[in-house]
Amino acid sequence: MSTIPPAPYRRIAAEEGWCTPELMRMYERIVETRSINDPGFYSLWGFFGTSPSERARTLKDRIQDLEGRRLRDMDEHGIDMQLLMLTAPGVQVFDAATGTALAASTNDHMADTIRRHPTRFDGLAAVAPQDPQAAAKEIERAVNQLKLKGVVINSHTQGEYLDDTKFWDIFAACEALDVPLYIHPNTPSPQMVEPFLSRGLGEAIYGFACETGLHVLRMIVAGVFDRFPKLRLVLGHCGEGLPYWLYRIDFMHGGIVRANRCEGAKPLQRTPGEVFRQNVWVTNSGMCWAPPVMYCHQVLGADRVLYAMDYPYQVVADEVRAMDALPLSDEHKKMFFQTNAERLFRLAPQSA
Numbered sequence: 259m260s261t262i263p264p265a266p267y268r269r270i271a272a273e274e275g276w277c278t279p280e281l282m283r284m285y286e287r288i289v290e291t292r293s294i295n296d297p298g299f300y301s302l303w304g305f306f307g308t309s310p311s312e313r314a315r316t317l318k319d320r321i322q323d324l325e326g327r328r329l330r331d332m333d334e335h336g337i338d339m340q341l342l343m344l345t346a347p348g349v350q351v352f353d354a355a356t357g358t359a360l361a362a363s364t365n366d367h368m369a370d371t372i373r374r375h376p377t378r379f380d381g382l383a384a385v386a387p388q389d390p391q392a393a394a395k396e397i398e399r400a401v402n403q404l405k406l407k408g409v410v411i412n413s414h415t416q417g418e419y420l421d422d423t424k425f426w427d428i429f430a431a432c433e434a435l436d437v438p439l440y441i442h443p444n445t446p447s448p449q450m451v452e453p454f455l456s457r458g459l460g461e462a463i464y465g466f467a468c469e470t471g472l473h474v475l476r477m478i479v480a481g482v483f484d485r486f487p488k489l490r491l492v493l494g495h496c497g498e499g500l501p502y503w504l505y506r507i508d509f510m511h512g513g514i515v516r517a518n519r520c521e522g523a524k525p526l527q528r529t530p531g532e533v534f535r536q537n538v539w540v541t542n543s544g545m546c547w548a549p550p551v552m553y554c555h556q557v558l559g560a561d562r563v564l565y566a567m568d569y570p571y572q573v574v575a576d577e578v579r580a581m582d583a584l585p586l587s588d589e590h591k592k593m594f595f596q597t598n599a600e601r602l603f604r605l606a607p608q609s610a
């Protein structure tokens with residue numbers, strides 16, 4: 259049964275979550291044993307992984323499925339293709355060896371599924387930044403052998419951020435293979451999460467955006483894009499708030515650098531705003547609201563803004579209808595739903 263009419267474009271949803279049953283059991287085990295130092299993880303997965311509520315059960319059912327209920331949900335909501343990614347925090351909460359092995363096995367699993375449904379699914383590779391060199395090798399394997407279309411990292415890894423040069427082999431691999439890196443949200447790192455959690459703000463409501471926006475801004479001002487000028491990043495949730503801030507970030511960053519106020523804020527070849535406009539793409543995952551989508555369209559450009567549903571966290575038919583009704587030209591709407599994703603992730607083009 260289709261509740262959403264077909265459109266003159268392929269609806270490609272570009273930030274769609276998935277979790278293997280094996281990884282789900284490992285998350286549940288962490289919640290039971292309290293074996294890691296990550297209050298945000300316990301808040302998110304303590305609810306999602308173990309709550310008996312109807313919403314938690316439905317989410318858990320949907321997120322572990324690939325070829326049953328998910329395909330029916332896609333048909334019902336008019337979604338032609340999902341770009342799959344392992345849900346946050348991926349394999350980033352484990353020790354390096356466990357995370358590295360799990361990344362490879364889940365990437366194999368994803369690639370097998372895509373091979374069975376090449377018009378319905380494509381996907382991004384999971385990696386374990388805990389071992390940056392192994393992560394770089396896995397990116398190469400995932401792109402060259404498994405034909406995955408890029409990489410996803412769920413913001414901080416055990417409180418560490420990718421602006422630390424020890425992680426930069428990951429950027430080198432993405433740039434050399436010319437595949438995008440999706441910085442997906444995570445709950446705020448252990449060192450910043452408390453004021454969020456004590457008011458229920460640590461997750462998708464707001465904490466994700468603060469954590470992930472901060473992470474990408476750290477990368478920009480650290481000079482990642484001076485060193486890797488062709489690196490392409492993707493951010494969800496209309497850019498995690500950063501597009502709104504670009505003017506002020508540029509104004510203030512110039513002053514901080516000129517006054518040499520901070521050892522970690524050095525002059526850049528381009529302003530942070532220029533880097534954002536030239537190296538970052540955004541999806542509207544979870545932000546099915548015309549004003550911020552149109553704002554991103556205006557300040558970043560028609561070729562920079564892509565559709566995403568954020569399955570299975572937001573599966574709402576009215577949101578698809580609202581995006582179909584965006585006040586965009588036919589050409590720009592097709593770019594938003596279809597051709598921007600095809601170009602950015604080099605998906606095999608299909609007719610609508």
Ligand code: CA
Pocket residue numbers: 273274275442494543568
């Ligand atoms: Ca998501």
